[in-house]
Amino acid sequence: xxAVTENIFTQMWLYxxxxxxxxxxxxxxxxxxxxxxxxxxxxxxxxxxxxAPGLFLGGTSEAPLVAPALGFGLAIVSFPxxxxxxxxxxxxxxxxxxxxxxxxxxxxxxxxxxTVVVTVGLxxxxxxxxxxxxxxHVLFALSVGLLVGLWTGTVEEILLRGYLxxxxxxxxxxxxxVALSAILFGLLHHGAATDLMGKLAYMVVTTLAGAFFxxxxxxxxxxxxxxxxxxxxNAAFHPSVIRLExxxxxxxxxxxxxxxxxxxxxxxxxxxxxxxxIVAVLFGIAGVVALHHWYGPGSDS
Numbered sequence: 001x002x003a004v005t006e007n008i009f010t011q012m013w014l015y016x017x018x019x020x021x022x023x024x025x026x027x028x029x030x031x032x033x034x035x036x037x038x039x040x041x042x043x044x045x046x047x048x049x050x051x052a053p054g055l056f057l058g059g060t061s062e063a064p065l066v067a068p069a070l071g072f073g074l075a076i077v078s079f080p081x082x083x084x085x086x087x088x089x090x091x092x093x094x095x096x097x098x099x100x101x102x103x104x105x106x107x108x109x110x111x112x113x114x115t116v117v118v119t120v121g122l123x124x125x126x127x128x129x130x131x132x133x134x135x136x137h138v139l140f141a142l143s144v145g146l147l148v149g150l151w152t153g154t155v156e157e158i159l160l161r162g163y164l165x166x167x168x169x170x171x172x173x174x175x176x177x178v179a180l181s182a183i184l185f186g187l188l189h190h191g192a193a194t195d196l197m198g199k200l201a202y203m204v205v206t207t208l209a210g211a212f213f214x215x216x217x218x219x220x221x222x223x224x225x226x227x228x229x230x231x232x233x234n235a236a237f238h239p240s241v242i243r244l245e246x247x248x249x250x251x252x253x254x255x256x257x258x259x260x261x262x263x264x265x266x267x268x269x270x271x272x273x274x275x276x277x278i279v280a281v282l283f284g285i286a287g288v289v290a291l292h293h294w295y296g297p298g299s300d301s
């Protein structure tokens with residue numbers, strides 16, 4: 001079975017190179033203070049990438065298409081420029097050009113989203129509402145979801161997996177780098193929910209997702225594959241595209257799901273998809289499969 005799975009993955013070209021046991025001399029010999037400063041500088045660069053669209057354009061509510069495009073543009077220019085100024089060779093920080101494999105990871109992201117949608121539909125007792133009666137609304141909703149997903153996914157992944165994961169992994173320890181980037185990813189999302197249980201659920205799910213994104217980045221050597229996963233997820237679950245919320249809110253999305261009150265599949269009263277136990281299990285399984293397939297007994301790593 002493992003040989004069959006390996007053959008499928010190889011044929012799909014889902015990974016390019018293995019960097020898990022490789023350390024770049026530039027970062028490996030970098031003084032700890034400089035390595036730490038590089039990560040902090042990356043975090044500082046991320047701030048305008050996230051805040052500038054809101055400060056200058058009023059955010060996605062005022063400029064739903066231009067604002068995320070501005071944030072994305074700032075990210076793809078600022079982060080590589082910082083690495084160049086710091087004297088880090090191209091590619092060391094996993095910040096490379098997207099490849100044909102990046103598109104295949106988009107398909108993996110679509111598969112993850114589809115798994116959630118189908119699982120909720122099969123196990124839940126609520127109902128889906130499809131709203132595609134206005135072509136203009138469909139195009140606008142998909143465009144906004146895509147741009148916002150690409151913007152947030154790019155900034156967060158380049159910071160946490162492009163900078164933090166790369167620097168900590170090359171300079172200190174790869175497993176620790178995956179764990180640290182995943183935990184910080186979870187902590188950064190604590191404000192996405194309103195109540196305590198929602199915050200805890202959101203942090204658990206995003207930590208598991210962050211670990212999976214980290215494994216993908218290390219294995220493929222390209223942060224854009226993690227951006228593809230993360231961006232696809234964010235784009236699909238943008239409120240205008242797929243919304244697993246109460247009936248009033250869900251009706252505004254292209255695909256809305258109206259769960260019954262306190263439905264356990266969606267976290268009880270916590271009804272955002274990223275806070276769902278279903279999603280926690282999904283990313284947990286994805287991480288375990290990646291670990292076993294890429295780094296378990298009998299693997300080539």
